[in-house]
Amino acid sequence: MRIVVTGAQGQLGRDLQQILQGQQLTLLDLPAFDLTHRDCGRQIAEAAPDVVIHAGAHTDVDGAERDPGLAMAINADGTERVARAAAQVGARLICISTDYVFDGRGTRPYVETDQTNPVSAYGASKCAGEERALACCENSLVVRTAWLYGVQGKNFVKTMLQLAADRPSLRVVADQQGCPTFAEDLARMIGQLATHPVRGILHVTNEGHCSWHEFATEIMRQSGLDVSVEPITTADMPRPARRPAYSVLSVERLHHLGFRMPSWQDALQRFLLALPARSSVASRG
Ligand SMILES: NC(=O)c1ccc[n+]([C@@H]2O[C@H](COP(=O)([O-])OP(=O)(O)OC[C@H]3O[C@@H](n4cnc5c(N)ncnc54)[C@H](OP(=O)(O)O)[C@@H]3O)[C@@H](O)[C@H]2O)c1
Numbered sequence: 001m002r003i004v005v006t007g008a009q010g011q012l013g014r015d016l017q018q019i020l021q022g023q024q025l026t027l028l029d030l031p032a033f034d035l036t037h038r039d040c041g042r043q044i045a046e047a048a049p050d051v052v053i054h055a056g057a058h059t060d061v062d063g064a065e066r067d068p069g070l071a072m073a074i075n076a077d078g079t080e081r082v083a084r085a086a087a088q089v090g091a092r093l094i095c096i097s098t099d100y101v102f103d104g105r106g107t108r109p110y111v112e113t114d115q116t117n118p119v120s121a122y123g124a125s126k127c128a129g130e131e132r133a134l135a136c137c138e139n140s141l142v143v144r145t146a147w148l149y150g151v152q153g154k155n156f157v158k159t160m161l162q163l164a165a166d167r168p169s170l171r172v173v174a175d176q177q178g179c180p181t182f183a184e185d186l187a188r189m190i191g192q193l194a195t196h197p198v199r200g201i202l203h204v205t206n207e208g209h210c211s212w213h214e215f216a217t218e219i220m221r222q223s224g225l226d227v228s229v230e231p232i233t234t235a236d237m238p239r240p241a242r243r244p245a246y247s248v249l250s251v252e253r254l255h256h257l258g259f260r261m262p263s264w265q266d267a268l269q270r271f272l273l274a275l276p277a278r279s280s281v282a283s284r285g
Pocket residue numbers: 006007008009010011012013029030033034035036054055056057058059074096097098099126145146147148149153
């Protein structure tokens with residue numbers, strides 16, 4: 001199968017490369033491939049792919065608040081270019097999106113058909129990207145995921161381990177709930193969905209949910225680090241972009257398709273085993 005991956009050097013993109021190694025891959029990313037360039041779709045079409053996995057995005061949530069135009073140019077206009085190119089060559093499009101399309105005022109896990117209402121510029125740009133993907137490519141699947149962390153790239157788990165190496169205690173937000181998701185598990189599921197006929201929107205996260213504080217506490221416990229994790233509120237740590245307080249995604253539709261992701265605790269354990277620098281971080285703690 002011929003597969004184009006955008007954002008191929010990103011956190012998820014690197015795991016997609018690993019998982020899909022047996023396929024004919026065309027790996028696209030900055031600087032040679034730029035979603036803001038009008039003709040970037042040509043690079044996709046030239047590869048004549050069967051599937052396009054669109055993981056490229058402007059993912060700096062706070063940065064998007066300072067420059068919402070750039071976030072829109074990449075996440076909405078860029079996604080439209082990718083979707084048009086996929087449609088042009090009759091490829092299936094898998095477009096990666098986010099729990100941040102919701103406002104977080106919900107009290108039960110969000111299903112795919114729930115009303116979106118982003119509260120940040122990043123969320124708004126990704127929401128617009130979803131709409132463009134679905135409108136411009138008939139055979140498209142929008143995969144919403146959340147709280148992503150992988151062995152490659154910057155993420156919450158690595159930040160917590162780095163902070164724990166230098167500090168006796170950490171302060172972590174306890175009033176935001178979500179679904180931590182291991183990029184390798186997501187990449188494996190995307191690989192399966194590449195040949196599945198499902199279309200529309202699909203939520204894919206590791207099973208279960210927690211607060212950032214619970215997540216950090218579990219990271220310390222599984223790493224054997226004797227570092228206390230103090231719960232704080234979102235108001236205690238103001239940031240440029242608002243985050244949804246409750247962005248738990250329901251994975252019922254995924255279950256109905258016959259798929260199930262591992263629990264977030266199990267995923268964390270495998271991530272920690274796979275993280276090359278872990279032993280040196282732990283010994284400094
Ligand atoms: N990270 C999360 O917690 C999270 C949660 C939910 C959903 N998602 C979604 O999951 C997907 C993958 O996220 P990730 O964590 O792997 O993100 P990432 O590590 O930031 O990877 C995104 C990739 O896209 C590239 N990119 C940025 N601007 C571009 C442009 N103008 N043209 C072409 N490529 C460009 C980035 O390059 P540079 O690094 O050089 O900018 C990077 O290689 C994204 O769609 C994201 O919105 C992420």
